[in-house]
Amino acid sequence: MSITKLLKSLENLSEVGYVGEPVSQLEHGLQAAGLAIKAGAGEHMVLAALLHDVGHWCNPEALQMEGLGARDHDRLGAEYLVAIGLQPEISALVGAHVDAKRYLAVTTLGYVAKLSPASRKTLDYQGGPMSDEALSAFKASPGFRDALRLRAWDEAAKEPQADRPNLEYYRAMLARHCREPISEAQLDHWDRFGWLHIKGWYSEDEMVSITSATDDLQARPEVAGKWMKYFEGADGDARTLCRIENFLQYEPVYAELLQGNANLNLLSLLINERAALFKEKINFKLPGGQGFSAHQDAPAFTAFGQRFHVTMMLSIDQGTTDNGCLEIATTSRLDDLLDMNEDLTLSDNAVAGFRWVHAETAPGDLVLFDSYVPHRSAANFSAVSRRALYATYNKATDGDFRARYFTEKRRVFPPDVERRAGARYDAGVFNVGNPVSLEKNR
Ligand SMILES: [Fe+2]
Numbered sequence: 550m551s552i553t554k555l556l557k558s559l560e561n562l563s564e565v566g567y568v569g570e571p572v573s574q575l576e577h578g579l580q581a582a583g584l585a586i587k588a589g590a591g592e593h594m595v596l597a598a599l600l601h602d603v604g605h606w607c608n609p610e611a612l613q614m615e616g617l618g619a620r621d622h623d624r625l626g627a628e629y630l631v632a633i634g635l636q637p638e639i640s641a642l643v644g645a646h647v648d649a650k651r652y653l654a655v656t657t658l659g660y661v662a663k664l665s666p667a668s669r670k671t672l673d674y675q676g677g678p679m680s681d682e683a684l685s686a687f688k689a690s691p692g693f694r695d696a697l698r699l700r701a702w703d704e705a706a707k708e709p710q711a712d713r714p715n716l717e718y719y720r721a722m723l724a725r726h727c728r729e730p731i732s733e734a735q736l737d738h739w740d741r742f743g744w745l746h747i748k749g750w751y752s753e754d755e756m757v758s759i760t761s762a763t764d765d766l767q768a769r770p771e772v773a774g775k776w777m778k779y780f781e782g783a784d785g786d787a788r789t790l791c792r793i794e795n796f797l798q799y800e801p802v803y804a805e806l807l808q809g810n811a812n813l814n815l816l817s818l819l820i821n822e823r824a825a826l827f828k829e830k831i832n833f834k835l836p837g838g839q840g841f842s843a844h845q846d847a848p849a850f851t852a853f854g855q856r857f858h859v860t861m862m863l864s865i866d867q868g869t870t871d872n873g874c875l876e877i878a879t880t881s882r883l884d885d886l887l888d889m890n891e892d893l894t895l896s897d898n899a900v901a902g903f904r905w906v907h908a909e910t911a912p913g914d915l916v917l918f919d920s921y922v923p924h925r926s927a928a929n930f931s932a933v934s935r936r937a938l939y940a941t942y943n944k945a946t947d948g949d950f951r952a953r954y955f956t957e958k959r960r961v962f963p964p965d966v967e968r969r970a971g972a973r974y975d976a977g978v979f980n981v982g983n984p985v986s987l988e989k990n991r
């Protein structure tokens with residue numbers, strides 16, 4: 550089933566009362582999802598909150614509980630979400646939301662008395678408070694804590710009026726959380742060329758919070774030992790921010806973006822096995838910022854013996870030919886290194902052998918490319934910045950190298966604030982093709 554069809558079904562619930570509560574079924578789901586967003590929950594939990602009660606309508610044959618909805622709506626809902634192709638983390642949570650109620654009915658004093666009359670009535674149909682045995686099994690299940698959080702949003706989502714995003718807000722998020730989030734044609738393009746442009750992976754509304762997290766990161770002071778700020782320009786007068794690395798742990802928005810279910814699933818699909826985050830950076834390319842020489846990433850990413858990487862570029866600002874968007878060599882997929890200069894950039898000969906295409910992107914677009922795809926970018930000749938996030942992943946079976954990578958990079962090629970005045974840093978593989986200066990900038 551397509552996401553459009555699912556959204557249509559949900560939209561129809563705006564006229565359907567939520568079994569004995571003062572809200573429609575649609576409003577109930579929207580409020581639960583809105584509360585999940587306010588709580589900073591991961592996207593799979595937000596979607597589980599939105600969809601937790603689909604079991605009440607997804608199966609017209611379901612047995613009813615005397616006007617209080619479908620029997621076993623937790624199980625029916627979970628099965629339905631699997632059937633329409635959403636990721637298992639979402640259906641698992643939906644399948645556990647009644648168990649959470651039965652658990653709380655035993656463990657929390659006064660819980661049953663505080664339930665709404667309708668919810669108290671359905672508790673009987675749902676098997677009543679949990680037995681001791683069921684209780685220990687539920688407590689030991691991996692989704693236990695998340696199921697309790699979802700339950701709390703469920704119970705609070707019954708206000709006659711509430712401030713929450715509307716249904717359309719979830720369209721792009723739902724598409725991202727499908728088990729197969731890209732088409733056959735897109736996968737085919739990936740297999741043939743080793744790169745792929747996905748439009749609108751994040752919606753305009755979603756980009757508001759990602760952009761503001763980026764603004765925030767950009768404005769942060771330089772602090773030794775934390776996020777790593779690098780500059781271009783050799784003297785103090787021309788100090789232009791080039792990139793920030795190692796920021797996952799400092800801005801919560803990025804934790805979901807870099808390691809949440811949706812993007813890990815996408816990357817795993819392209820890598821052909823479980824993906825693990827290797828490193829993350831934002832290239833700022835502010836007005837006047839310099840370009841990046843043509844190169845393949847592979848020779849720069851070998852420090853820990855890994856063999857293969859995929860990089861996900863998220864366009865934060867618009868990327869245009871004028872402001873130095875990513876350029877990719879048109880060639881069938883490569884699996885080897887091309888002719889290189891000593892600094893690991895491509896030789897003039899290699900560069901001249903390709904036609905280069907400009908990957909112009911809108912905010913929210915992704916461009917994914919493997920570590921053998923030749924790429925480059927021009928300087929920013931426009932008056933607007935061209936900020937782009939680059940997250941690189943390796944095969945999880947090769948190992949988890951992110952912490953070691955940043956420790957090593959900090960030692961060999963430290964951010965500006967950690968540099969000694971007058972010293973020149975031989976960046977080696979840590980600075981292939983990019984315009985970061987090799988000396989302290991101030
Ligand atoms: Fe429910």
Ligand SMILES: [Fe+2]
Nearest residue numbers: 577601602703
């Ligand atoms: Fe509910």
